[in-house]
Amino acid sequence: MVNALVGRKAIVAKLGMDAHWRGAIVVANALRDAGMEVVYLGHALPHEIVAAMLQEDAILLGLSSLSGNHMTECPPVLAGLRKAGIEDVAVVLGGAIPAQDEPALRKAGIAAVFGTGTSLKVTIERIGELVGEAELKRQRQHT
């Protein structure tokens, strides 16, 4: 259990048509073990991911891709979230992400990139921090 994550909601989605589910499901299991409620969305188009974030009021969005489609699929998700006014969430990306792509992804609004070989410990700790930050933003907005 991770305090910042207990009882919070996460959406895990696969980008485009990438077929590899192993990493996404392993991380989804780890998020659940850390206390989160996980909605595994499977494949979804950017606007479908945004709609699910709105409907579920999730604080974490975990995107996964191993096909190389992340540079075309991530920006529309992030733009869609902004357009929908969803700012107080953490969006993270995992999978086969070449190091040279990271700066552009971070700039587009991906809060953390968990490449191949990242441990669950590191992943969950970092997600705990990011969700904590998103939670602070939410509290500030409500006061």
Add this chain to the structure above:
Amino acid sequence: MDASMGAPQDATTDSGIRVPACAGPEHIRPGVDQRTGRPGEFPYTRGIRPGMYRERAWTIRQLAGFGTAADTNARYRKLLQGGATGINGVFDYPSLRAFDSDDPRARSDVGRGGVAVDVRDDFDDLFAGIPLDRVSVSLVSSQPIGAVPHFAMFARAAERRGVAREMLSGTSQNDFLMETAITIAPEALPPAGSFRLECDLAEFTLRSVPRWNPVSVSGYNYREAGADAPLEMALTLAHGQAVVRELLNRGLEPERILRRVSFFLDAHNDFFEEVAKFRATRRMWAHWVRDELGVKDAASQRFRFHVQTSGVTNTARCAQVNIARSMTQALSAILGGAQSLHVNGYDEAVSIPTEQAALTALRSQLVLLHETGVARSADPLGGSYLVEYLTDAIEDRAQAIIRQIDAFGGIVAATEQAWVHGELARIAFATQKALENGDALVVGINLHAEDDAQPIEAFEIPAGACERQVERLAAVRKRRNGAGVARALDRVASACREGVNVVPAVIEAVDADATLGELGLVFRDTLGRWEFPLW
């Protein structure tokens, strides 16, 4: 377990089989000579041919596919010039799943992970200049929804070049579990519908394309998704048995089916367990064919398989060391008697292989074949106390899982009831936890994780490949006769609904320039859509 087995943490294989510090005759059950036999003789534990690689070297079949058909054709030729002896053609994600390149869901994956194909013309370009009457082609059309149209397009492209269907030699992967348990995708067919398409294609090619392997029953992809070695074996064998039974029900003679069904296994890290896996799986298949089906024909009892080295074992950090991993894995496949082999490129934890990585992998195979002498003698580890012990032990484990699958009512039912998904996900999570706990060690991950190697360059698909493919598709849509396409698709839909073999109607449809995505839609509308029970 006897005392000589030692402490569990030092003494178990990847799948948990306890092994002694030094195996001896005391670890082998009586009757080992009968269980192993001679190479080329029942039960084929030691290989399917008496002389194994002296008789016929394994096929060097490096996976390739990216961008457009023209891009991939150039890579095929490069590999053949470099010593490859067969083609192993992989398709991009939308093409595997029967979506067109201009579909909104497909656009960001066109040409990724494989070659983009939409219409028959793409197969003209894909195999341009390749002698299809001499070079065998494995179509890694893993999912039946794509495999049926891909084969139709391939066969018609070949025929239009004057290569008769009867001359074509190769394989369709064609595996319903790929569609319903392994490669998640939007709008998968339900297991029964996918299995039916798989068997339609198998039946068609068995009847009219005599040198074609109608199914490459895959264990590889289950292993990569999470399975351990015994589960990989059990899923492979249970699926192979289901296909054979269904084709027997369709009136095909057992020998005709069994001589052509082929298999596809993983070569993972645990060296001796993997060798044992290959030997035991071969033996189990031979026993099933003889004892359950009563088929005495030797060629029908031989389990022929392709191997790919394990992608999940490769690391993005210190990526060059993947060459060592892949080489060891490849060695296990050869000592295990594989008929065909792909070695992964060292950069595949990051992207599909660069040309340099692909050629290095190809040359690794040539080193194994020509420099090391490992192919000299059949089943060189046969008779090793450890390997014979492991071969027996892993057979017992796989057999127990097959009984479990049978209790569900077979592999299709076990998939429908989400048992397959649950097992894969459970073992995948446990494997990751073992890594985190330090129970499993991986160089570059939790052992010497300092990355002092040169960073590797990720492969980029040729710029504009997606746009070029979409333009080509638009041109075909424009030139074709729309009414003719609609009529042809109607005939495919009727075949689906009426339960007659769909392949002849699909061949007519691809001749009318129906697209892969249009055919996929017909299959989904008639056979159904299925939600993956992964979570």
